[in-house]
Amino acid sequence: MGQLVEWGKAELTLLRPPPGSDRPLREHLEQIWKVTGERPKELADQPDCPTDLQYLWLWFWQLSRPFNFTELHHWSQLTRRNLRAWEAELLADLQRIWI
Template sequence: MVARAGGSGNRKSGKFHQGLIADLLAFAKGEFTLDERQSDGATLRQHIAIVAKQSGKIPEEYVFPDCPEQLRYLWQLFIDFCESRCNTGYGILPLQYAEIEAWSRLMRCPLTPWEVSVIKRIDGAFMQAQMKEKKA
């Protein structure tokens, strides 16, 4: 079962949640940026780790926000969904609502519409990062 922020399954996406969602999306985009493969095959994360080891600090432009604790479960769900993502042979496909709904049914863990919306927004950022990397 998914550990959710708060005790209510009937959460609405108010101003507080909008701020958390923005933080989660910034975290996700940072993760996708750090995972980009460079021309030598290593990830940007690996390059930055070398720079940090040599200089003792991470370049400021590569310091991204942490995942908000209250929405960490949505990030973990996204990661879990990615493990079963479809691939056409030409590339990966975006997460489908049917896949999310099937997971929800199988795991007996209903997701609220705003939770699904946030997962799809993370996936949109992921797909953009994948297209960017594919073009490079």
């Protein structure tokens, strides 16, 4: 489970625009890779999302942020997802990283 949080930290960093830009860091790095032919360290070091936890990443993007546990509970009822306590904690961890 800690793997998802670590991957999420790295992924969310790549999704944020660097200072002075409106494009995500990932786009800048991919352009550097395309021009130079060398993969930037930030992309090369990006861990893989744990396959068995990818659904939590998708759920995270379905939620409006910021959310609290009450909203998370209502979301899980509306979407008919059987949200377990550890899943709710991981979603909250990802939110803390995002904010």
